[in-house]
Amino acid sequence: MSERSTKQVIKQPLADFKVGVDNAIFSVDTQQNRLLVLLVMRQDEPFLNQWSLPGTLVRQGESLEKAAYRILAEKIRVKNLYLEQLYTFGGPGRDPRESAASYGVRYLSVSYFALVRFAEAELIADGVSGIAWYPVIQVPQLAFDHNEILEYGYQRLRNKLEYSPVAFDVLPEVFTLSDLYQLYTTVLGENFSDYSNFRARLLKLGFLCDTGLKVSRGAGRPASLYRFDAEAFAPLKDKPLVFI
Amino acid sequence: MSERSTKQVIKQPLADFKVGVDNAIFSVDTQQNRLLVLLVMRQDEPFLNQWSLPGTLVRQGESLEKAAYRILAEKIRVKNLYLEQLYTFGGPGRDPRESAASYGVRYLSVSYFALVRFAEAELIADGVSGIAWYPVIQVPQLAFDHNEILEYGYQRLRNKLEYSPVAFDVLPEVFTLSDLYQLYTTVLGENFSDYSNFRARLLKLGFLCDTGLKVSRGAGRPASLYRFDAEAFAPLKDKPLVFI
DNA sequence: ACAAAAGTGTTTTTTATACACCCATGC
DNA sequence: GCATGGGTGTATAAAAAACACTTTTGT
Numbered sequence: 051m052s053e054r055s056t057k058q059v060i061k062q063p064l065a066d067f068k069v070g071v072d073n074a075i076f077s078v079d080t081q082q083n084r085l086l087v088l089l090v091m092r093q094d095e096p097f098l099n100q101w102s103l104p105g106t107l108v109r110q111g112e113s114l115e116k117a118a119y120r121i122l123a124e125k126i127r128v129k130n131l132y133l134e135q136l137y138t139f140g141g142p143g144r145d146p147r148e149s150a151a152s153y154g155v156r157y158l159s160v161s162y163f164a165l166v167r168f169a170e171a172e173l174i175a176d177g178v179s180g181i182a183w184y185p186v187i188q189v190p191q192l193a194f195d196h197n198e199i200l201e202y203g204y205q206r207l208r209n210k211l212e213y214s215p216v217a218f219d220v221l222p223e224v225f226t227l228s229d230l231y232q233l234y235t236t237v238l239g240e241n242f243s244d245y246s247n248f249r250a251r252l253l254k255l256g257f258l259c260d261t262g263l264k265v266s267r268g269a270g271r272p273a274s275l276y277r278f279d280a281e282a283f284a285p286l287k288d289k290p291l292v293f294i
Numbered sequence: 295m296s297e298r299s300t301k302q303v304i305k306q307p308l309a310d311f312k313v314g315v316d317n318a319i320f321s322v323d324t325q326q327n328r329l330l331v332l333l334v335m336r337q338d339e340p341f342l343n344q345w346s347l348p349g350t351l352v353r354q355g356e357s358l359e360k361a362a363y364r365i366l367a368e369k370i371r372v373k374n375l376y377l378e379q380l381y382t383f384g385g386p387g388r389d390p391r392e393s394a395a396s397y398g399v400r401y402l403s404v405s406y407f408a409l410v411r412f413a414e415a416e417l418i419a420d421g422v423s424g425i426a427w428y429p430v431i432q433v434p435q436l437a438f439d440h441n442e443i444l445e446y447g448y449q450r451l452r453n454k455l456e457y458s459p460v461a462f463d464v465l466p467e468v469f470t471l472s473d474l475y476q477l478y479t480t481v482l483g484e485n486f487s488d489y490s491n492f493r494a495r496l497l498k499l500g501f502l503c504d505t506g507l508k509v510s511r512g513a514g515r516p517a518s519l520y521r522f523d524a525e526a527f528a529p530l531k532d533k534p535l536v537f538i
Numbered sequence: 539a540c541a542a543a544a545g546t547g548t549t550t551t552t553t554a555t556a557c558a559c560c561c562a563t564g565c
Numbered sequence: 566g567c568a569t570g571g572g573t574g575t576a577t578a579a580a581a582a583a584c585a586c587t588t589t590t591g592t
Contacts, residue, residue, distance in 0.1 A: 062353045062354070063353065063354050064312060064351045064352065064353055064354070065313065065351075065352050065353055065354045065355070065356065066310060066311070066312070067310070067311040067312065067313045067352075067402070068308060068310070068311065069309065069311045069313075069384070069400075069402060107308045108308065108309050108311075108384075108400075109306045109307065109308055109309055110306070110307050110308070110309045110386075110398050110400075111309070111386050111398075112309065112386070113384065113385040113386060114382065114384040114385070114402075115385075135381065135382065137379065138358065138379065138382040138404050140313065140352075140357065140358040140404065141357040141358070141359075142354075142355050142356065142357060154354050154355075156313075156352075156354075158311070158313060158358075158402075160382050160384065
C-alpha cells in the first residue's frame, strides 16, 4: 500500500471509506431439510424496511473479524460456529449514501461467511427489528448487493463441505452418520452421493470414532454415535481431502 | 451494512479508513525454472527503502479492481494476465501511519492476485524507484504484512493451477505440452505428476487442439504446437476439473 | 550412432459408482 | 411379521500413478 507521489494525490484525491462487515450466516435445519440464511429487516435508510444480511460498520480499534463476530453475536446466541472472510465488495456506487451530501465517502463491504449450529441458535429479537431464518432458495430481494454476497457465500458453503470439515463445527458433539449425511444432502442436494458410499468414504478417512453409544430415533435400527476426532484429523489438514 | 442506532455510534465511534490495494503479481520464468513475484522498493515512509508488493491507495470514484489494474499498469507493461481478488487485511495496527497524528484513520488492504506472462512483461522503471522480479522462494522481509499476503497469494496460485485454466492466460497463443508442463513444474514442484500422465489427462479434457504446426528447439524431436480452445472449455467451466 | 526431447502404450493400484442385501428395532 | 432406518459387502467402471518403450530430431 504505497501512496502516490504528492502531485498525483493533488490531481486525483484519495477516497475516504467507511468499512462495513456483512455476514452470510447459514444454518442447516436437518429436521425440515432446509438450508437457512439469517436475514434482518433494515431499520434505517437506505433500504429502510428491506431485508438484508446482518451487517455493521467497523468501529475504531476493531478488527474486521471482530466486527464480524460482534454483529453475529448481536443477532444470535450460538456457541458453535465456523466463520471466515468471504469477499470484499467495494465498487463506487454500491451504497446510495455515497451520492448524498457526504463528501465522496465510499462504503465498502467486507463480507464474512458463517455456519452455525441451528438447534442451539437463538435469535435475538430486540423488539423492533425483524430477524428471521430464510430458506436460501427463497430469499427475497435484499438491500444493497446482498443477494450477490449471499450467492457467493452459498457457493463457498458448498465448496467447504466438499473439502473441509466445517460440518463438524456445527454438528453436536456426538452424531450419527445419518445426521452427517443429511446435513450434506440438505446443502448439496440429493444426488451428491449415495449414503453407503458416503459412509464408507468418511469412515476410511479415520477421524470419526465410534463412541459405542447407540441412539434410536423412532422405528428402525439404532444408529451408532460418532465423534469427530480433531487429533486424528490434524495430519490430514492441508491435504486435498474429499468428503463428497 | 447497517449502521448502529445513534446512541451506540456515540458510545463507540466508527473508524475512518483509507483503502489500499496490494498486488501479488506472479510470473513464471520457464527458461530458468523460477517462479517470480514483483516487488517494488518503497519511496516513502513508512518502511522507506524496504521491498514491498506494489500497491496504491484507492482514489475517488475508482473501484477496487480498477485500482488493482492501475497499479499493475504503472509497474509493468503486459497484455496477457489473470487477476482476481485475494483477501482483505484490515486489523488495526497493520499500518504504522495509524498511530500517528492522524485521527484514528485505519489503513485497510484489499489484496489482489495476478499472474502475468513473463516473456512479454516489461518492467517500468521510473528512474528512481527500484522494481524487480524476485524468486518467491527467496523474497526478503517485506513492508507491512506483505509477506503474509504473498504467502496467501502463492497458495492461491497453486490451487488455481490445479483446477482452473489460468496457465493459458499466461502462455503464448500456441505452446507445446512441454511448455505447459514446465510451467506447472515450476510452480508446483517436480513431483506433482509425471509428464506422460499429465499429458494424457490434459489431452483427454479436449480443449487443447493441435495446430498441426511443429517447433524444434535444439536437439530432440520437434514438438506439436497446441492452442487453448476457449469454446471447447466453456462447458467445462464450473465443473470440478483436475489438471494436476 | 547416439543423446535428447517428444510422444505412445501398458500394467497396477486406487477411487468412484451403483447396487444388492443383511441387521435391529418399533409397531 | 413387516416396515423402517442403519449398516455391510460386492461387482463394475473409471481414474491415478508408475514406468517401459518408440519416434524424430540435432550433432
